[in-house]
Structure formats: structure tokens, C-alpha cells
Amino acid sequence: MSTPGTAERPLCVAVIGAGPSGFYAVEALLKTPGLNVRVDLFDRLPSPYGLARGGVAPDHQKIKAVTAVYDRVASDPRVRFFGNVKLGRDVTVDDLRERYDQIVYAVGCESDRKMGIPGEELKGSYSATDFVGWYNGHPDYRDLPFDLSCEAAAVVGIGNVAIDVVRILAQDPEILARTDIAEHAVSALRKSKVKRVYLLGRRGPVQAAFSPKEIEELGEIERADLIVKEDEIKLDEVSKAGLCDASAKKNYDYLCEAVHKGAGSKDHKILARFSVSPVELIGKDGRVSAIKLERNNLEPDGKGSVKARGSGQFETIEGVGLVFRSVGYRGIPVPGVPFDEKAGRVANDNGRVVAAAGGPVVLSEYVVGWAKRGPSGLIGTNRACSVATAATMVEDLKAGRLAQRGVDASMESTPRLLASKGVKVVSFAQWKAIDKLEVENGKKAGKIREKFTRVSEMLAAVDAPAVGPKA
């Protein structure tokens, strides 16, 4: 048997997950000098792009333009896309091990962290990621029953996801209607009664995880005032020192400006609160009706920052019928792939999958993106992360550190397997046909794109046959 990675026998790689980190892994492998490689890229949805399609907010179209780079990667003749193929449902890890020299998991973080407070299970309490998936037309979330008939909503956490959710709730729906927001979301937002949106940070403005551009966008919403309480952005000594960070300083300066603008007269209000933690969601008839907060004292954490400690002073905000926890994403285990429960991601050592945290390496298996590092960083952060893992893969290949197994590396092997299982595979060409239809449907509706929000609709649109993807 010839060595994988040569002209006679290209290295066969499966990448699981066609989000940014998956595409960057493919790109890095294709660009590796002297490496003969072919890559099969799998996604559980018929559509590629992961969070660039299902996570990035509809009014952030410039960020979504990154998909043009992914299209170029997918058009390389060494790459095949297998859409609508889910690991654990349609193929197993063993199926992949029989067909690929190396496997890369680029499965992201599909769940979220909980707050762990009473009332979190009430109706009206959601994860921000559910709402994001819903307004972005992700098929998993399109039927969620968001009831926007309350007067106030609260978003817990002060990262960029929280800001996205606040902005979508506070923005004029007619502005959003021109984007690629899902139709079901814009029609619900048109009927929304939410007038006050609380953004709740457990620590201070200097510790905020949002970016300056994001908080500034909140202040620019024409129909909403951004309200900040002066006493909540007073800085302790540690936080003052934190202002040497350029982003923290910009955030802080912007919030100070907001303090000076006062309460304003617009009919929608965004109330950014700091040093408060929700301690209970209060319910009425099984639904959230108020949120109880505890004021925090910020204390040095011994690592150059501050930690929040409850002060024993409480307040209740009435009228809050919707609570979105936005306290971080979390990975979910993929059948057959070792999972680090504590960290909430694929168990790995610098991108090499390990049998358990701190355990031995699982040869020939790798991980990239949020599934490797956890849910942090912008889309571009994933490029460096995937490049690093690809370099590790090549290093292992050169050192002969591959699992010793017979691999059926023929081009037909995977399409044949999927056809035998009756999987309706969507090729990249078919995805581009779906993409074209979405843009055409959008044009008719006066928007950038009208997404298909059900897998069945996407499959019907291309009449995907139960055979492997066409070349």
C-alpha cells in the first residue's frame, strides 16, 4: 500500500462540519505545499457555512460576505461537499475510519450554558442561541414559540451574542425586513410589544465581553435610547487599570457618553445594567413575569481582574416576560467522539483528539474551531486555529503517526455507503441552486434573501436523490 499524501495515493480527509472552522481546515490542507490531499466536507444541514449563516445577525451582512471565501474553497476539484449528512445519524465514526486517513471534527458548540437559578425552566425563559437560530431561519429553531407580547425583555450576559439579541429586539422590524432575516421572525417582531430591553452584566463595563462596534450600534438604533446608570459604571481600582486595554477603554468611553445623554425620549429603551446578577425568574401562570436581581460587589480576583460577589441587595424588575440567557455556548457530545464534559468540547490536546481529558491521543482524529477551543473568538479567529490543526495533521502524517487500519480511499466509497443507507445527500452544486432560489425569492420580497427554513423545503427545491453527490 502506498503512503497517503502522494500523487498515487492522496491523503483522504473527512471534515465534519461546514462552518467557518471546517472551511478553514479544508483551505489550510489544500494550501499545504507538496501535500496531495482530497477532502470530503460533511454537514448535517443541506446548507453550508455554519454560524456564518445561522449565527451572524441578519443586519451584519458584511460579516457574512466571508462565505465567498468558503465558496472558493468548495469549488476546488479536490473538495466534495456532502450536505444533509449527520455524523451519528447517517454515518458513524467507524464508517469514517474505514474511508479516511484523517478525520477533522469541526462541529462547533451547539448548546449553551445555563444560569442555574430558580425559574429558569419557566415559559418565556430561553437561551439566546435559540433566539439567534430562530431569527436566522435555522431549521432546528424555526418552530420555537417566542411570545413577544410582553412589555419588557431581559438578556443576561454582556457578550456580542447578547448585544445581537438586544439589537434585534429593539430595532425597527422594517429595517430588519430588508435583510435575510427569517420571514417568521420578522412577522413576529412586527407584532412585538417589547418596549424595554435590559442588558444585564454581572461585572462592570471594563469587563464587558462585547466589542466597541457592537455597543455603539445599540446606541445608534433610531427608535431606542441606550440608558446607562452612572453609579453602575463607577470604576474600582482594578477596573481603572483595565482601561489600558483599547477595547475596554472604547467601551467605557461610549458608556460614559450614554450616561450623559440621560433617559431620552424615544419609545424604546435599552437599559444596560452592570454589576447585577439574576437570582430568580419569577413566574405567573407558568410564565416569566419578573426578574429578581442581586447587586454585586466587584472584588479583585487575584488574576488582574475582578469577580462578582453578591451584596445581599436585591431588586425586582416587573413586566419582564422574556429572558434570554446569553452566558456562553457549550458543545454537545457527538456519538463516538470523546467529549470533555467539564470543558464542554471535544476532548483534545492542541487539536489532537484524546480519549479523555489528559488521556492518550486518538490517532488520525483532530478538532478545530469552537469544538477545540470552546466558544470564543470571531469568525477570523478560527482561521488561525484551523491552520494550526492542519499543520499538526501534516506533522503526524510525515512522522507516520496514523492509525494503522485499512482505508478504502476510493472516490466511490462514501457515495456508495450513503446511497446504501438511503441518505439524501446535497452536493455543493445543489446547495448553490438552493442559494440562487433563496436570493431570487428574497428579491421578490424586497430583501437580500428569503431563506428556506426547513430541511424538507431545501431537499424539495433540489429534488435531492438518494445517491451520492454529483461530481
Ligand code: NAP
Ligand atoms: P462571551 O463573549 O463569552 O460572553 C459571555 C457573557 O456571559 C460574558 O459577559 C460573561 O460574563 C457572561 N456570563 C457568563 N456566565 C454568567 C452568569 N452565570 N451570569 C451572568 N453572566 C454570565 O460569549 P458570547 O456572547 O456567546 O459570544 C461567543 C463568541 O462569539 C465571542 O467570541 C463573541 O465575540 C463572538 N461573537 C461575535 C459577534 C460579532 O462580532 N458581531 C457576534 C456574536 C458572537 P463574565 O465576563 O463575567 O464571565
